[in-house]
Amino acid sequence: MKHQGKFSLAKHFFLMAVALLGAWLIFPSISMAQPFFKGAKLCEECHEAETKIWKKTKHYTSFRTVHREPKSADKPSPKKILAAVGGQKRMKRNETCYLCHYTLEQKGADTKPAAKSGTSCESCHGASSDWLALHDNYGGKDVKREQETSDHKMKRVADSQAAGLIWPSMQFEVAENCMTCHGLAHPDLKADDLAKMLGAGHPINPNFELVKYSQGSVRHRHYAPDIKTNAEMTPQELARLYVIGQAAALVSATEAISKSGEAKYKEAQNKRVEIAKSTLSKVSEAAGLLTAPTRENALNFVKSIAGKDLTGVIGSMLPAKTDYK
Numbered sequence: 001m002k003h004q005g006k007f008s009l010a011k012h013f014f015l016m017a018v019a020l021l022g023a024w025l026i027f028p029s030i031s032m033a034q035p036f037f038k039g040a041k042l043c044e045e046c047h048e049a050e051t052k053i054w055k056k057t058k059h060y061t062s063f064r065t066v067h068r069e070p071k072s073a074d075k076p077s078p079k080k081i082l083a084a085v086g087g088q089k090r091m092k093r094n095e096t097c098y099l100c101h102y103t104l105e106q107k108g109a110d111t112k113p114a115a116k117s118g119t120s121c122e123s124c125h126g127a128s129s130d131w132l133a134l135h136d137n138y139g140g141k142d143v144k145r146e147q148e149t150s151d152h153k154m155k156r157v158a159d160s161q162a163a164g165l166i167w168p169s170m171q172f173e174v175a176e177n178c179m180t181c182h183g184l185a186h187p188d189l190k191a192d193d194l195a196k197m198l199g200a201g202h203p204i205n206p207n208f209e210l211v212k213y214s215q216g217s218v219r220h221r222h223y224a225p226d227i228k229t230n231a232e233m234t235p236q237e238l239a240r241l242y243v244i245g246q247a248a249a250l251v252s253a254t255e256a257i258s259k260s261g262e263a264k265y266k267e268a269q270n271k272r273v274e275i276a277k278s279t280l281s282k283v284s285e286a287a288g289l290l291t292a293p294t295r296e297n298a299l300n301f302v303k304s305i306a307g308k309d310l311t312g313v314i315g316s317m318l319p320a321k322t323d324y325k
């Protein structure tokens with residue numbers, strides 16, 4: 001009797017597990033909370049050099065300045081933009097402004113998020129709650145970088161990526177992420193709020209270009225074997241990055257055009273499409289992307305130019321170092 005009871009209990013648990021697994025397969029989000037931002041202080045513990053560089057960028061410094069009213073009347077007024085959008089009256093708390101201007105940090109999944117810094121590490125590399133512990137684990141506490149097996153490395157990279165890490169080597173994904181903010185194309189930004197922001201003088205810059213914006217104050221490139229050096233890109237790397245930026249701009253702007261009927265917005269997005277098309281038309285590998293500017297075609301395009309030297313066609317378009325932001 002006792003034996004049978006145990007058996008049916010086990011069977012019961014087994015069936016429950018099967019049912020739960022079934023539910024998870026159909027609704028995988030049930031058990032997985034939304035990833036959240038842990039904050040740049042944590043990254044600093046291991047990434048000192050990158051943090052030092054970030055602290056000199058506008059992403060960092062604007063935390064203390066952007067909400068202040070400018071002295072000059074031609075500059076955008078945060079007060080006017082806030083008033084137009086409505087909701088919370090302080091930029092740091094406003095649910096529209098914090099999408100791009102701040103990092104809403106959380107200690108844990110259940111703690112209240114608060115804006116603790118401007119645009120930061122995780123704004124570009126992805127909210128880290130799910131990937132932090134995976135990304136630097138070479139296969140156990142005692143395993144050093146040099147000892148990691150190549151299978152483990154592949155799995156580590158893939159698992160962290162699945163958990164939301166945008167690896168620096170994923171240049172298209174990095175670029176498309178810049179666009180969500182710099183192209184005013186954030187998926188959580190409501191079309192209504194966008195129109196109100198622009199109406200109240202919020203800037204939109206159709207000339208955001210990836211080389212110019214990523215190789216100046218923002219650049220941090222400390223790679224093996226010379227990890228102490230913040231290396232500059234070679235002309236070949238710059239040329240590829242330039243067209244990758246245009247591919248990301250093309251896809252983002254094409255999608256964004258339908259997001260709002262606001263005239264200023266449409267004009268800026270059309271301008272971005274025009275700039276991107278005229279650049280990409282010089283690169284034969286981009287033919288498919290130009291015909292159908294989808295994300296999938298952009299990713300294929302980026303694959304097709306891997307390792308290629310495009311300086312012959314793109315070299316003259318690269319911005320001068322003195323123009324880097």
Ligand code: HEC
Pocket residue numbers: 038039040042043044045046047121122125128132135136145166167168169
């Ligand atoms: C406990 C130490 C530690 C912490 C904390 C940490 N990292 Fe890392 N991170 C590492 C190590 C070690 C590597 C190198 C992994 C490798 O060899 O591929 C790494 C790699 C990376 C890379 C990829 C670098 C490359 O070469 O491709 C990025 C991006 C990154 N970390 C971002 C962050 C961010 C953002 C945070 C904060 C949310 C953070 N890390 C917190 C230790 C850490």
Ligand code: HEC
Pocket residue numbers: 066075076077078079081082085091094096097098099100101180181182183184185186189197202203204205
């Ligand atoms: C979709 C992303 C996004 C959202 C949402 C957003 N901004 Fe911005 N904002 C930007 C970007 C990007 C810039 C820099 C534009 C440029 O100069 O290229 C900027 C610039 C500004 C500036 C000018 C700063 C300066 O240094 O001149 C002000 C002021 C501003 N935003 C206020 C606001 C307010 C207030 C809200 C909320 C109602 C808001 N923004 C929401 C992305 C955003």
Ligand code: HEC
Pocket residue numbers: 040043044047050051052054059119120121122123124125168169174214218220221222223
């Ligand atoms: C504006 C977006 C942006 C921000 C903010 C940012 N990164 Fe990066 N990060 C990048 C890009 C782009 C690369 C790729 C550089 C390359 O390979 O050309 C990169 C590369 C890296 C790398 C590998 C290269 C290196 O220097 O080690 C690490 C590690 C890293 N970032 C960590 C951080 C940390 C930590 C912070 C915050 C203190 C941070 N990043 C902030 C965009 C950003």
Ligand code: HEC
Pocket residue numbers: 058059062066099100101119123124174175177178179180181182210212213214217218325
């Ligand atoms: C989460 C939103 C967000 C992301 C992602 C983001 N930025 Fe920004 N960035 C901003 C905002 C907002 C400003 C304007 C800050 C201000 O003016 O006060 C800005 C400003 C800048 C500036 C300073 C521009 C100037 O005129 O001085 C540079 C350079 C820049 N971003 C580069 C990049 C690059 C390159 C990427 C991607 C690798 C990137 N940003 C990703 C929000 C973002």
